[in-house]
Each structure stands twice: as C-alpha cells, then as structure tokens.
Amino acid sequence: MQTDEAPLLSPAHNGAGLGLCIAAVFLSGEMAGSGVLALPHALSNTGWSGLLLLVMFAINGAYIGFRLGTCWEMIAEHYEDFRTHELVRDPYPLIAERTGRVFGQGWGLALRWVTTACIVLTLWGGACVFIILISNFLANLVPLTAMGSCQWLLVVGGVMIPVTWLGSPKDFWPIAIGALVTTSSACILIIAQIVMDSADQDSLSNCTVISRATSLAFISGPEFDPPTFKGFMQAFGTIMFAFGGASTFPTIQADMRNKSHFKWAALIALMVLGVIYTPTSAVGFFLLGNCVQDNIVDNLSAGPIKIVVQSELEISLCVGQIRLAFGRRPST
Template sequence: MHEFETQKMLDLKEVPTKPTILPLNGNADSYALKKHSGLSLWAAAVFVGGNMAGSGVLALPRAVANAGPIGIALIAVFCIASGYLGTRLAMCWVIIEERYPEYKKGVRDPYPTIGFHAFGQFGRILVSITNTISLFGVSIVFLILCSDILTALVRSLLPGYTICTWLLVITLLLIPLSWIGSPKEFTWAGIAALVTTVIASVLSIIQAAIDAPTVSPPPEYPAPGFLSFFLAFGAILFSFGGASTFPTIQIDMKDKTKFPKAVAIAFVGLMLIYFPMATTGYYVYGDSVDSNILNNLSQGPMTVAAQVLIGAHVFSAFIIIFNPVCQELEKALKVPSEMTWKRIVTRTLLMLLALFIAETVPRFGKILDLVGGSTISLLTFILPPLFYMRIVDQRKPEWIERRISIIERIICWVMIAVGTLGGVASTVSAVISITQDSGMDVPCYLQPFMITDNSTAI
C-alpha cells in the first residue's frame, strides 16, 4: 500500500513519480492499490468489486424493509447510477492526463486533484475534507459492527457482556495498531475483501433460506413511511459508496480505455451478491430484519463462519481506513511523521473520540445510514457529475475540444438533483432516527446510572 497523504495544493511542476493511492470509501471498505506494471481488465474488475463490496451488504435487507419492494428497484437504479458516475469521474482523469501530461507519472490523490482542476483549491479541499469525514464515519461503522459480531459470537459463553463492553475491549486492542505510520503491502487486500464478502454473503443467504419455514412470528411487510424510505436511501448509497475511488484504480491499469468494461464486470458481480442477499433477507424476516442481517440468522456453523469472516474483515479494514484520518489530522496539527509521543497521543485521542461516538449510538445501521446519506452521497452522486461537466466545459486553444451531449448533461443534472435532495432527506432522516427513535438504546456511558430492579446493564 502506498502511503496516503492528501496535499493541500499540488504544484503542477512537481508531480510525484509514484502515486499515493487514497484509501477507498464506500460501502464501505477502503483499500489501496500497489503500483506494478499495470492492472489487467479482470484485475481491475476484481479491485472495483472488492472496494465496493463490504459491510454495506449486511444492511441491504433492512434497507429493502424500510423502503418496501421498491427498495429492490432502488438497488438496481443506484447500481447503474453509481457505476455510470464513477466512469464519469474516471473520464475526468483521462481528460486531465490529456491536458497535463506530467500527471501520467502518477499523483498522490486523483480525486482531490480532479476537484482542484474543476473548482480550484476549494474543490481540492472539499473533496479532501469530505473524504476524511467519510472515512472516520466508516471507521465507526466498522468498530460497531466488529463489536456487534463479537457480542453474538460469545453470547452463550459470556452472556453478561454485550456490545457496550466489547466496543471498549476492541478499541483498546486497536489503539496500539493505530499508531502504525501507514499500513503497507496490502496488494491483495481488495481480493481478500471480495472473497470474504462473497463467501459470507452466500452462507448468509443459505442460512436465511433454511430459516424461512421456522421464522416465528410470520414476517410482516408494512408500507414504508417518509423517514424509513430515506433511511433506505442512505443505506443503499453506502453499499455503492466506492464509486468515488474509481480514478485510483484506473490510473493503475495497463489499458485505461478498458476501465468502463472493468466497471461493468464488477457491477454485474456485485448485483449477483446484492440482489439475493437483499431479497432473501427481506422476504424471510420481513420488517423484523436487523440492520445487520447476521443477527437474524439462526446460530449454526454457517452463521458462525459468516460472522467470523465479516468480523475479521472489518477488524483489519478498520486499521487501513482509520490511518488516513489520523494522517490528515496530524498534518493539520503539524505532528511529526515519525513515531513520537505526539503521534501516540493524537491517534489515541482520535480512537477515543470514535469510541465515544460508538458508545453514544451503538447501532451499526444508524451510523451507516448517516454516513451513506451525507458524505458518500456527496462523493458518489453530486461531485462526480459536477466535476465532469465543469472539466469538459473548460477551454484552451491547445486543448482537444470536448463536448457533452444534451442527454448526458440532463442525466448529470438529474443525478446531482437526486443526490442532493435524497442525500439531505436521508441525512435528516438518519439524524431524526438517532435522536428520536423510541427503540434507541441509552448511550452506554449513561446506562449504569439508569439501572432499575427490572433492567439489566449492557
């Protein structure tokens, strides 16, 4: 893995000879690519799939339950839209390399660089800040999910310990690992992410099908409301959040013109996972399906295997995606890049902040909905078409003139409108759900003060 370092401003006269690849967002799981002679079509497709597939797939059945049967159609629509907008972002990079040949040597941060050429320093800073916030949110999602899975795995052995306790335990385990300068040599991380997610998803689907005849009470399918519908919007967006990272994969390909084919292959593969998981979970468990479908499955070898695979996956992925957040904060605070007490203190405090948020809202699905509706909506649905139109419309006598058809421009503006309205509504719905949900758990740190004779602490 290349060291992640977002530049405040890129001097066009001093382009790095080796790109530092941004960790990947989206649905959640973030990985970097190692520069070799170049990725083939199929290797690029695997990396696209590995970066898109992840913990978000566990929330899709709940998303469909929140939106009703139309949620299945939304998955298909968002899949197509996310893939298309990701290719438009990648096209921005093709144009930038065409206009500035020095970029062919490699860059550290392709997405912020695209933002720079679209809207100057404001565009670069906007992408960098949004991406960092998104990664921090995904880190919290992973922390909660890992604790949730561990709680389920050891419930029979340690019934007195629940997610609040395990959040603290896992955070203490992760704090020393967070002090690592930057994780390297994760060449196969994308493949590992894809393989573990596929196997866990297949096992979950099989177990859900086995559970179907014995589900009690019978599943119910109530009509969706405004709040629940836009919560589904955020969850589904989270599942396709990796589209904002397409340029980081494209610039490592041997033949960059084949990138759209790699996207098509990857998205067909994703739908072969997403559709069965979403539909099976929804129709088997109905409105009772959890935001983490693993919690609905009957305990058995397949469920345990799926939990272990996802748990190991998110535990290791946490370190990868949390590291760039640390580095961005250290750059802002001017903390030395080498190991010092300042790094230890800074990263420990940041881990404790993540723990505090997780202990305040110990619900995997709620943080996932919030991240999906806010930062991922901006990075995946709003900025790519906006940057694409802006860059294509720029003119200089020495540049090849490019144009966008009226139909494509309309599509771009529709995507911006949908991303903006849906993202705002989804974010507001997530905040309302977090603050007003009657079924919401009391924050972990307040529970000891609210124990009664008929209640138990988490």
Template structure:
C-alpha cells in the same frame, strides 16, 4: 453501463475500447511499469464496496418495501455510469498533464481542482474526507460487534467498546502501507470472504423460513405492531443503499494506481455487476424471510449455528480488509496539506496512527451504526457518487485554453447527467434530514462508550437501536 458514445470524434481526444488517445494516434498511452491490472482493480472495487452493505441491505429493503430492490438496481446503474464518467475525467486530465500519470496521491481533489480551481479541490477534499472517515467508523463498529457476538457464543463477554479499541489498534500498522497497489492481496481477501459469506447467509436464511414465520406470528399475537413505512423510513433506506454503493471516493485512487488508467471503465462495469450479484439475493431473501423483524445487522436475525458463525467470521475478515483499503485514500488526502514525503517513515506512521485514534474515538462516541450509515450515505456519498462526477465532467468538457480543448457531450447523454444530479440532490437532502432526525431522536440515543459502557455495548453489538 458502457463508455460508448462519448462523442469526441471531432476533437483532440478519441475514445477507443475504453482508452483515450490523441487524434491520429492509433496507440494507447503507454502503460506503467507496475500497477493494478483490470482484474486487481475489480477486486479493489468489490472489496471496498461490499461487506457492511451486505449486513445492512435486508433492513434497507424492509424500510422501503420491495421497491428497495429497484433502488439497488438504480444506485448500481448510476454508480456504474458516474464511475465511468469519473474515469473519463481522470483519463482526460492525465492526457493533458502527463506528469500526473506517474504519481498522484489525491486524484479526486485534482479532478475538482481542474474543473473549478481551488474551491473545487477543497469541496472534494471535505466530502471525500467525511465519506472515508464515516465508512471507516462504520466498518470498525460492525467488525467489533461481530467479534463481540461471536465470542459471546462461547461465553466470552467483552464489551464492544473494548473491541473497538483492540481491533482498531491491531489494524493500525497495516494502514501504514503506501497505496492500493502495495496490498492487492487484501482486496482479493475482501472480495472472496464476502462472496462466500453471502452464500452462507442465503443458505441459513432459507433454513430459517419456518422459524422466522413462527417468530412473526408470535410477535403479532403478543400485540406487536406491523412496521409502518413512510417518508423518513424510505429515505433512510435510500441513504443506506447509497452508502452500500458509496465507494466512489476511492475510485480515482484505484484508477490512478492502474497500469493503464484508461481501462478503468471496464473494471467499474464488471465490479458493479459482481456487487449486484451479492447484494440483490441477500437483500431480497433477508427481507423475504425475516420480514419486518429483520435486524439492522442481518447476522442478528440468523439462527446461531455453524453457517452463521462461519459467515460472521468471513464478513468480519472482509470488514477489516476493507478498513485497511479505505483508510489509505483517507490518509493520502490528509497527508497532502502536511507535505509529507511519499515514502514510508516516522511521519507517515505518526499521522496515520493519529487518524486511527480519531476513528476509534468517533466509534466509541457513536456505538450504533444504523443512522450513521444513512447520514454518510445521504450526504457526502451522494455528492461523490451522484453530483460531482457529472458536474466535473460537464465543466471539463466546456473547458478551453491553458492546454485544454473543449470536448463534446453527446446530446443523448446530457439529460442523463441532469437526471442523476437531480436525484442526488433531492434524495441526498431527504436522506440526510431523515438520518439526522433519527440520530437526535431521544428514544434512539445510545450513550457513548466513555459515559456508559454497558448501554453502548448492549443489544446487537453495534447493530441497531
């Protein structure tokens, strides 16, 4: 999806090759002295959106059937479009509010505030907070489960509940860094580890074809029932896939840290293309090989061996990298009301350490990630990805006065915005309902770690019910 046809020729702002400039001005806005380039922005987009999605997609395809592959393409296309729309919103704002170009720790709520005032800022803050918080919990759980499973292969049996605390506390100091531009090597590591892990997962899955076929035949011959798809499983799948493309909450933070924020659309398009190149093969081959018996965490379906171990280590590295990336905008959102100084200090250390402790406590309270992933994907991620970008952009285009001139929305683009918002609302409500029902299902309930460490740590180490 490109940023063509924004249709502002007759207005103050013109879009030229991904940048916004004032009418009659052939020069792009000046770049920052330092910040993210398009390449490093792509690394952050792919680094913070992949990882847990790779592990959950085979099951998501199982829950929806092969239509799940179409859902992946659809969600990627919509994320690409709405990501570029969100980028237009921020570019328009910093064109009219130049002071925000230098530093803005809460760009997404700022977009909401410019569109709908304080109410818009509050709604975005709540949604972004819930998304980032939920994602951090899921990343911590999966990383801990992977470490537990890896060490169990060498007869080191330490509870998942303990690993959640150990890994969370180890990562705490890395979350004290200021903003994404201060730790771009982490984004490089997150992207590289996931790409290599995907290749290894695919190779091991292909090697498992005969074993998986025999396992399925044995399961059915012993009276096992084929998986039955329905309304709930479809929308749980939809919520999971939304979650996999749910990095929109961090997009404005990445764009705000770019040297030339107006080039963010280029980063979104390339980043989404890279993500699809990882997601589609893993989701399709994972379900195609293991079928209805595929686990919540695809690693639990792979035959244990060198490839599975290396891939698990790489994905675990990605998860901890992504955790650091995503807790940063979460911390910045929460630091704003506290009016903390935008520099390293004891107050930042205390606040961000406290956030880490709350994430650990939540992970200890819900030691299975499947329905949590679907709940976050179906609720807040849907708002951040499907609803807010189009609604805010539409509102900003109609805004006039107080330093703003109304902008034109091309006729061909209006039905796209309406369709995306409709899909987001209907799909989000359905996915949220299905996820909540799954969470409160007595048969699926797993006691919190502080009530029953054995039950919480059993099974796949956080991978499923």
C-alpha cells in the same frame, strides 16, 4: 486526430500496475461488506421500491465510475507529470483542482480543499461504521472475555492505526480478492441458513429471543408494513452507503496499467456488487418481512454457520478498513 471512440490516454502512457480483472475485483471487494448486513432491513423500510433503488444506485455507481475515469484520462493526457502513479498520491482532489483552475488559481485550490474535506468526512463515517461492526462481531465471537463491544472498539481502533500507513493499492490487491471471496461466501451461507431456518420450525424452543421472532415469522408468514417517510429515507441512506466507494475510484485508476480500462472495471464491479447484494436482500426481506433485524446476521439461528458467517464478515470488514486508507493518501 482524437475520436470519441479512441482512448484519451494512449497505451504508451500506461505503466506497470493493476490489470482490468484485478481492478474490477479490487473495486468489488472494497465496496462489498457492510451493505450485505443492512440491506435486507432497508428493503423492509421501502418495500418493493427498495429493489428499484438497488438497481438505480448500481447504475449510478457505474456512471460515476465512467465519468471519473474519463476525467482522470483527460488530466493525464494534458499533464505529463501525472501519467505515472508514483507522482500522484491524491488523484481525486487533483481532478477538482485542475478543473477549478479554469476559473482561476484560487478556485482550483478552493475546490481541492472542498473535495478533500468531502473525502475525509466520507471515509471517516465509513470507518466508524466498520469499526463498530467489527467490535460487535468480536464481542459475540469471544463471549468468554469480560470485554464488551465498547472495549473492543478501542482495541480495534488501535490495531487499525497502522493500516493508514500502507502504500498503493497495487501493492495490496490480494486483500481485495480476500474481501470479495469472504463476502460472497458469507452471503451464500446467510441465504442457506435463512432458508433452513424457515423449514425447521420445530427448533423454536432453541432459538434466541431475536431468532424466536424470526421463527414466528416463518410460522405465521412474513408481515409487511407500508413504508413510512422516515423509514424510506433511512433506507435510502443505507442503500446509498452500500454502493459508496467513489472516493477510492481515482486512486485505483491511477494504479492501473491501462487507465482507459478503468471505466469497464467499474462497470464489472457494480454488476458483481448487484449479484452479491440482490439475492441476500431479497431472501431476507421476503422470508422475514418486518422481523428482519438491522443486522441480518442477528436473524440467523445459533450454530456453526452463524459463527462462520460472523468470522468471514469480520475479515471482510477489516479489509474494508484497509481500503479506506487508500481513499485519502497524503501528497508527497
């Protein structure tokens, strides 16, 4: 008899694919990236409550992972055809369709298309953010060319098109490890550079206009304006976006060896994400106050560390584009 503690999907139904640790790294890598850049500014719009929002959305992401994981286990337990990843190219819409069929065949198809539309819109919005950030970084890293961020936008978009032809996440798990390593390293360097800039107040004359504002914040002390409704809602969306990634959850679970382990992989991934996001956001907010820019990298003083950070985040964002291709895979 099936108990609440027993996995819905028995080990015999699990085939080759991602393990628990690799899946957790994959989830962490595919969610980390752009949130690191914008969260410090989001905290400046929310104040102390922003830290509570970070915790709340981390818990919410873990809960979503648990629920989606259980849903897919139930689908695989009741429909034998869906127990291998080779037969499932779009698990998220499939969950919606099978759930809707409880109310009728038409409801199942309707919910499938609604879910697909939501996923496509989510991934399209995320892709736009990533491509714009990549283009801006390239324009800063390659200043000698006549190409601005708008021209780089076309180049990046064209180069990323073949990414949409990639197959299953289990075949490209090393890219998730690369994304997690580069993002974590960039966060450490960002924190180190901000702390060093706060101690090196004599370098004000060598700073850019943006960095000069940063140095003034260090000299006079950070200032904190009270949150406004508009600023709070903007920050709310930024923090929510930083913990986005649920559209790829069922796709990754479908490629796991033991699909009942996905819930724990999601929990580990959100804990890792919290460790990455919280220190960077807190240091940027408490040391810079209102002077923190929309992109925290713009607050760093010019130098080798800033170049390395931009390069690492460039890699992380490119990998983020690849993971977006996994979120909506066409049915075969």
